[in-house]
Every structure is written in C-alpha cells, then in structure tokens.
Amino acid sequence: xxxxxxxxxxxxxxxxxxxxxxxxxxxxxxxxxxxxxxxxxxxxxxxxxxxxxxxxxxxxxxxxxxxxxxxxxxxxxxxxxxxxxxxxxxxxxxxxxxxxxxxxxxxxxxxxxxxxxxxxxxxxxxxxxx
Numbered sequence: 001x002x003x004x005x006x007x008x009x010x011x012x013x014x015x016x017x018x019x020x021x022x023x024x025x026x027x028x029x030x031x032x033x034x035x036x037x038x039x040x041x042x043x044x045x046x047x048x049x050x051x052x053x054x055x056x057x058x059x060x061x062x063x064x065x066x067x068x069x070x071x072x073x074x075x076x077x078x079x080x081x082x083x084x085x086x087x088x089x090x091x092x093x094x095x096x097x098x099x100x101x102x103x104x105x106x107x108x109x110x111x112x113x114x115x116x117x118x119x120x121x122x123x124x125x126x127x128x129x130x
Contacts, residue, residue, distance in 0.1 A: 025045055025046065026044050026045065028044070028045075028046035028047065028048050028082075029041045029044050029046070029047045029048070030047075030048045030049075030050075031047060031048070031049045031050075031051070031056060032049070032050055032051040033051050033052070033054055034051075034054035034055050034056070034057075035054075035056055035057070036057045036058075036059065036095070037056055037057065037058055037059055038059055038063070039059050039063045039064045039066065039067035039068070040067060042058060042059065042064070042079050042116065043064075043067060043068065043077055043079070044079070045078070045079060045080065046079070046080050046081075046082065047079060047080070047081045047082070048081075048082045048083075048084050049081060049082070049083050049084065049085065049090045049106070050083070050084045050085040051085060051088065051090075052088055053088045053089055053090070054088075054090055054091075055090070055091050055092070055093045056081065056090060056091070056092050056093070057092075057093040057094075057095055058092065058093065058094050058095040058098055058126065059095050060095045060096040060097055061095070061096065061097025061098060061122050061123065061124050062096070062097065062122060063095075064097075064116075064124065065118075065122065071118045072118065073118055073119065073120060074117065074118065074119075075117070075118045076115050076116060076117040076118070077115075077116055078113060078114065078115050078116070078129075079113075079114050079116065080111055080112070080113045080114070081106055081111065081112050081114070082111040083106045083107065083108055083109065083110055083111070083112075084109070085108045085109075086108055086109065087108050088108055089105050089106065089107050089108065090105075090106050091104050091105045091106070092104040092106070092112075092114070092126070094126055097122050097123055097124060098124055098125070098126055099119070099123070099124070099125045099126070100125070100126045100127075100128075101125060101126070101127045101128065102127060102128030102129075103128055104128065112128055112130065113128070113129050113130035114126055114127060114128055114129065115127045115129050
C-alpha cells in the first residue's frame with residue numbers, strides 16, 4: 001500500500017489525533033563502568049549507567065556504518081543515556097570519525113538525549129538535543 005502523499009508530506013495511520021504512535025524498544029543496555037559501546041548498543045535506543053565517574057565511548061564510525069549500512073547523508077537515529085547513579089557523572093566520548101555538539105557530561109540522576117547524524121563518508125555528528 002502506498003503512503004498518502006500530498007502537499008509535500010505523507011501521513012502514517014488514520015490521522016486520528018488521539019491515536020497512539022507505537023514503536024519497538026528492546027531491553028535497555030545497562031553499563032556499570034567505563035566502556036566502549038558497540039554499534040548495536042548505540043542504536044538500541046536506551047542505555048542506562050550506574051557506577052563511578054567514567055566515560056562511555058562511542059564506537060568508531062566505521063563500525064557504526066557497518067551496522068547501519070543503508071544510511072545515507074543526513075540519516076539519523078537517537079539514543080538516550082540515563083545516569084541512574086546517585087552521585088557520579090558519566091561522560092560520552094565520540095569515537096574515531098565522530099564530531100560532537102553540546103555537553104557530553106551527564107550528571108547523576110539525569111538523562112541525555114542524543115541524535116547521531118551521518119554527515120559524509122565515514123563522518124557522523126553526535127548532537128545533544130535534550
């Protein structure tokens with residue numbers, strides 16, 4: 001079935017204002033110490049952290065592109081990192097090929113939403129958007 005297209009866009013569903021938009025969410029990835037994340041982990045949607053002050057390092061762009069091989073320039077996905085610890089900050093570090101925009105430190109008891117955007121061949125930018 002083709003998606004309705006008109007006025008430059010398309011609509012999924014019946015267009016009912018009270019209709020719930022459903023998606024799929026796997027079990028969140030849980031980290032308790034410094035780690036280099038895998039491409040599968042950063043594309044899972046949610047990562048939780050509890051532990052000492054540490055860095056969570058994104059995988060290389062090459063590893064990310066191997067997993068999301070159909071990504072073209074300006075393709076994007078989001079990941080939320082939730083620091084469920086009571087006292088320690090966790091920081092996000094971009095791996096090889098990543099540029100970063102915004103604060104990468106996540107205080108205890110705080111969550112951060114990031115958008116990863118492909119900006120070119122073997123180049124991605126990670127934006128903190130919330």
